[in-house]
Amino acid sequence: xxxxxxxKMAREIAANETGRxxxxxxxxxxxxxxxxxTALSDVNLSVRxxxxxxLCGPSGSGKSTLIRCINHIxxxxxxxxxxxxxxxxxxxxxxxxxxxEVGMVFQSFNLFPHLSVVENCMLAPIKVRGLSxxxxxxxxxxVLRKVRIHDQASKYPGQLSGGQQQRVAIxxxxxxxxxxxxxDEPTSALDPxxxxxxxxxxxxxxxxxxxxxCVTHEMGFARxxxxxxVFMDRGAIVEEADPETFFRAPRTERARAFLGQII
Ligand code: ADP
Ligand code: MG
Numbered sequence: 001x002x003x004x005x006x007x008k009m010a011r012e013i014a015a016n017e018t019g020r021x022x023x024x025x026x027x028x029x030x031x032x033x034x035x036x037x038t039a040l041s042d043v044n045l046s047v048r049x050x051x052x053x054x055l056c057g058p059s060g061s062g063k064s065t066l067i068r069c070i071n072h073i074x075x076x077x078x079x080x081x082x083x084x085x086x087x088x089x090x091x092x093x094x095x096x097x098x099x100x101e102v103g104m105v106f107q108s109f110n111l112f113p114h115l116s117v118v119e120n121c122m123l124a125p126i127k128v129r130g131l132s133x134x135x136x137x138x139x140x141x142x143v144l145r146k147v148r149i150h151d152q153a154s155k156y157p158g159q160l161s162g163g164q165q166q167r168v169a170i171x172x173x174x175x176x177x178x179x180x181x182x183x184d185e186p187t188s189a190l191d192p193x194x195x196x197x198x199x200x201x202x203x204x205x206x207x208x209x210x211x212x213x214c215v216t217h218e219m220g221f222a223r224x225x226x227x228x229x230v231f232m233d234r235g236a237i238v239e240e241a242d243p244e245t246f247f248r249a250p251r252t253e254r255a256r257a258f259l260g261q262i263i
Contacts, residue, residue, distance in 0.1 A: 022048065022049055023046045023047060023048055023049075023082070024048065024049050024083070024084055024179055024180050024211050025045070025070055025082070025083050025084075025213070026045075027045040027066070027070065027080075028044055028079050028080040028082075029043075029044060029079035029080070030043045030069060030078065030079035030081060032062075032074060032076050033077050038235055040066060040069070040235050040236075041235045041236055042079070042236065043079070043235075043237055044237065045066070045230065047211060047213060048211075049179075050210075050211055051212075052211070052214070052225045052226050052227050052228075053213045053214070053229075054216060054221070054225075054226040054228075054243070055213060055214065055216075055230050056215070056217055056222070056229065056230070056231055056232070056258070057232035057238075058233060058258055061232040061233050061234060061235065062235040063232055064215065065235075066232070067104075068184075069088075070083065070102065070213070071098075071099065071102050071104050071182060072088050072095055072098060083098045083180075084179055100124075100128050100129065100176055101178050101179040101180065102178055102179070102181075102182060103173030103174060103176060104173060104182045105166070105169050105173055105181065105182070105184070105186045106184050107184055107189045108189055109157070109162070109165040109169040111157040111169055111172070113157050113158055114156075115156075115157075116153065116154050116156055117144065117149070117156070117160070118137065118140050118144065120168060120172050121136075121139075121143065121168070122136035122137055122140050122175070124172070125139060125140075136175070139175055140153075140171070140175055141153060143174045143175050144168075144171050146171070146174075146204075147168075147174075147204075149171065161194060162189065162191060163190055163191075163193075163195075163198055164197075166187070166194075167197065169186075170186075170201055174205075180210075180211040180212070181205065181210055181212050181213075182213050182214075183202065183213070183215060184215045185215050185216060186198055186214070186216065187199060187216065187218060188216075188217070195218070199218060199220075202221065202225070203221065206225040207225075217262050223243045223244075226242075226243045227242065228240055229241060229242070229243050231252075231255045233254045233255075233258070238254055238255065239252050239254075239255045247259065
């Protein structure tokens with residue numbers, strides 16, 4: 001029989017495991033309408049800490065709407081969304097508490113054109129996290145170094161290539177030390193030769209253990225990092241599987257048709 005000390009340790013380890021796999025995002029029966037049009041109908045998705053999800057599907061299937069609802073850029077009309085333990089609702093006063101834990105990277109990089117690269121990365125940590133300029137600068141340079149773009153720190157976005165701008169956008173989001181990163185087609189506005197540098201940055205982020213939901217049609221990336229591929233069509237999640245299964249043996253005709261078009 002194990003002694004008490006061992007039992008306590010086992011309990012602590014178990015609690016830790018549970019903590020590590022706890023849901024960061026829970027989406028339950030979510031409905032989103034734009035006027036009479038239903039963009040999301042009864043969507044369910046749970047994202048555990050450390051999990052990497054690739055969200056794919058035809059244009060107009062609701063991928064952007066879903067991740068915009070998770071970030072509360074769009075407000076859902078039905079169901080529940082819980083992010084890091086906080087339920088998103090109309091009456092929220094703590095929406096900024098949620099947003100600061102969620103990093104978002106868009107197709108169009110959305111950097112502030114009048115701020116240098118390092119200032120782009122310092123702004124939110126100063127304004128939202130309350131860091132001093134010196135602290136924010138140190139953090140920004142550290143993150144820019146990690147995405148190997150610190151040599152461009154004093155340039156302005158307009159002086160960088162698209163791939164570099166997107167890596168700065170990723171760095172800027174990371175400077176907030178978010179719990180989860182949402183990517184909405186981060187490489188689809190890039191020239192082909194710049195796609196790889198951005199995907200490489202995302203792969204490294206995944207290896208570092210970041211929780212990620214990525215809307216992307218880069219199936220090589222999906223195979224390499226995704227724990228789960230979630231396929232959407234017409235506002236619903238139609239299929240969900242590990243990448244190997246999804247690509248080898250999609251269950252639905254809609255997924256097969258989609259894969260036939262993009263691969
Ligand atoms: P995806 O990202 O998968 O291409 P979206 O989530 O952008 O699709 O859009 C899903 C559907 O919702 C589309 O039919 C789109 O036209 C519609 N939609 C998205 N945003 C709006 C909006 N602000 N107003 C009206 N319709 C919208
Ligand atoms: Mg979209």
